[in-house]
Amino acid sequence: MHWSRREFRAVCLAVIAAGLCVTACGVRAQAPPAPPARFVVVIDAAHGGDDTGGHLSDGQYEKAVTLALSVRLRSLLAARGIQVVTTREADQSVSMDQRAMIANRASAQACISLHVAETGSGVHLFVSNLAPAAATRFMPWKTAQAAWVTRSLALTGALNSALTHAGTSVTLGRAPLPGIDSMSCPAVAIELAPERTADRKLTAEPDNADYQAQVAGVLAAALLEWRTEGRQP
Amino acid sequence: MIPRHQAVLLCILLLASLVMAGILFHMRDRAHQRLLAGQDSAPTKAPEVAAPEQATLLVASDDDNSLRAQLQSLPLPADPGARARAVLGKLLDLYAAPDATHPVPGGAASVAQVFLLPAPNSGPGASKTGGTPAQNDTGDELAVINLKGSFVAGHPSGLETETLTVLSICGTLHANLPRVAQVRFLVDGEVRPSLAGHADLTRTYLTADTVTRP
Secondary structure, rough: OOOHHHHHHHHHHHHHHHHHEEEEEEHHOOOOOOOOOOOEEEEOOEOOOOEEEOOOOOEEEOOOOOOOOHHHHHHHHHHHHOOOEEEEEEEEEHHHHHHHHHHHHHHHOOOOOOOOOOOOOOOOEEEEOOOOOOOOOOHHHHHHHHHHHHHHHHHHHHHHHHHHOOOEEEEEEEEOOOOOHHOOOOEEEEEEEEEOOOOOOOEEEEOHHHHHHHHHHHHHHHHHHHHHHHHOO | OOOOOHHHHHHHHHHHHHHHHHHHHHHHHHHHHHHHHHHHHOOOOOOOOOOOEEEEEEEEEOOOOOEEEEEEEEOOOOOOHHHHHHHHHHHHHHHOOHHHOOOOOOOHHHHHEEEOOOOOOOOOOHHOOOOOOOOOOOEEEEEEEEHHHHHHHHOOOOOOHHHHHHHHHHHHHHOOOOOEEEEEEEEOOOOOOOOOOOOOOOOEEEHHHHHHHO
């Protein structure tokens, strides 16, 4: 059988087109599944207004430092395309219940409560000490977090892994956390303590801009990773 | 010559002066006796010192957010309330020391009182009794610790440090008085929302939580 030149060219084009189609389908099949429509992170800068929080050694109040850290983290997350809801944007009083209401309305995939301390070193990660419970249609307000404790521990693991990998010392703990105990989202209280060397020598206070930027960068990367993990079945 | 009525008046006045002097002397003597009697009621012998006993203190460390059991020998009174106060006083003395692993100023004087009461039932049945919480029949006790305001005012602020203080107090109480199952805190006799802005002081802490703490 002899093909004319035109026929041969048409067959070649058809084969190339089919190949491209198969390749495209293959690439599509290998790509990760599409991200969920919304990935929201709630950032709760602790204290504010009349509630000054702790008094740091250089005269700053905890409420001011948590707000600065909140703004820094919010910017980093927004730059990575993550939707952020904050419980306060200025020096204002927000009650524990109001903070929980903001978080619960946002249907967030991660809720981060930011604190600052003068004692200890590195970053302290705290999860609610409520016993895990099955989620029900109506959860008691004071213990709503019980249905999310397992996810909160998983989120803490992700943050701990990222911080440790970045060389930051991390201490983990569980405690009653008013506010967080009423949140229906994976929630962690993050307390930024001074940065110290192995021999306990102080290298950076919590209100140090570079130190804050370093920790906020690691937290943003960890939350990005958390978003990816959250997509997996 | 003095008239007769004036002489009589003078005698009466003199007699009255003597009677008044006598009464005053008698009253002064009685006041002196009362004073001496008051002095007699003061203790004249030194209080008995209890023999030293081993107490287990759960000492907090800010470095690794941990509680470590530490044995201390100290005189412990027989009365459980006074015993609890003595043990907590020793724990807070350790925290007030210059080389403390969990520095908190105040020392032993920071614990004003410790009251031991039958623990209310914290189980689901507690709400069935109406307004008053049901007493448990397991013999568990609730310790109410009244802290001094100066201790709370001087306590460092922070989630980790405040949580460690509360848990070490609860754990130390349970280690030395095993029947203490629940702990509540007062500050100068009143309920305070938090220790220094973070640790919740409005709730009842279960000592079992400190035992099983990771």
